[in-house]
Amino acid sequence: MGTKVMIFMLGTLTVLLILLGVYGRTMDTKMLIFTPIISVASGIFLLALYRSVANKLQGIWQQWRDTYTWSRDDLNTKALIRAFVIEVVFQRKLYRDDRLRWARHIFIYWGFVGLWIFDGIFFFFTKILNLQPRHPFHLFLDFGLDLYGGVLLLGLSVALIRAYFVRGSKGSIYNDTPAVSLLFVVTATGFFLEALRLVSVPYEPYMSWSFLGLALASALGSLNWPWASVYEVTWIFHAVIASVSIAYIPLSRMVHIFAVPLGRLLESQQEMLAVKIQSIGRGLMGK
């Protein structure tokens, strides 16, 4: 219990301090609302991830150390790397089982991974190093964020359409509609926000790098709405729903995005599984 509280507190505090450090002096109403919410959501995320993945693996490892003789030399590094590339990066098991399932998994997984990487770099360069919007690297980041966001949105759309068609059938055992819907809303509102940002200012060629946001902005531009005020409300909605989804991921079946790759890596160590079976003999036949 103490460890869990500590993880929650540390996670919350870390995010809070980062955001206060970056935005502290220029904090507007939006950030005042967003900062505590995302900090608590991150704390819940870390705590739930610890409880459902790290803690379980720790228990398995503890049992291993107590029961079997195993040293670091027994680790099959080659098989581990091979499993990482084939099973984690390219998800071969899914490919062999069902191509459509594989495609939507690849889109969602790589959409997510790409988005998180680009978001992290974007945050660092624009908020900490104050990279200017017209800088070529900024434009590259704009492109990457739109690309991976689009890939993610495509994967989530396929998942939702499939979930609709297989409802009530045996295929529905793969559905996690609440979590997918939540992520779909987060991603869609992210694009909507980007479009609102672009439609509120006169067009400039550099905006073309945000190709999906700009396409949506062109569609919105034909409507004569007060987009600037819509932007504020959408921003808060997006921030809150994104925070909720961050906290919800490790609490739902979506935790598989962390647990399954780890399981695939464990599976690569088949020699370790064989050790367990052979150890049964110790109890039955003596030393």
Place this chain on the structure above:
Amino acid sequence: MEQVGFYFNEKKCTKCHACEIACKLWNNFDLGPRVRRVVKVSQGKYPAIRQINISLSCMHCGDAPCVKACPVNALSKAVVDGRVMVDTASCIGCSFCTWACPFNAPQIGTDGKMVKCHFCPDRPLGMPRPCEEVCPTGALLSGTMRELDEMARQRSAKRLISEAEPAFYVEV
């Protein structure tokens, strides 16, 4: 709760693997995972080596480590008879249970979901399990732990020793 379990007589086992096939056929399991399998267990070094065969499946452990290891609580222990059951809809196929199990009983099927012995719930208790029914030498038996315990005492069989308290006796 009346815990159910298995009793295996190694001396009677002829390694015919009929139990594996009966399990697969009765439950219509995929080709990949072997929910029941006859494994060779060796002890010692040549020339003083000893080898026995054991028909292994889920042992429906009293303190099942797989239940504790599941990140989404897809595994549970039935209150009535202590079977360890899996909720396929909740399973995410991470295989943490395989690693937690001292006997590698849970396996990932071709559909990406965990599959393991569920003690054939479509057969009433008291009736032999398909793996037991098909065994030509009667090496494999099932029953309540009270019944199996009594049999083990008479035949001086051993209960598999593990902290997980597996519901499994072996007569070697």
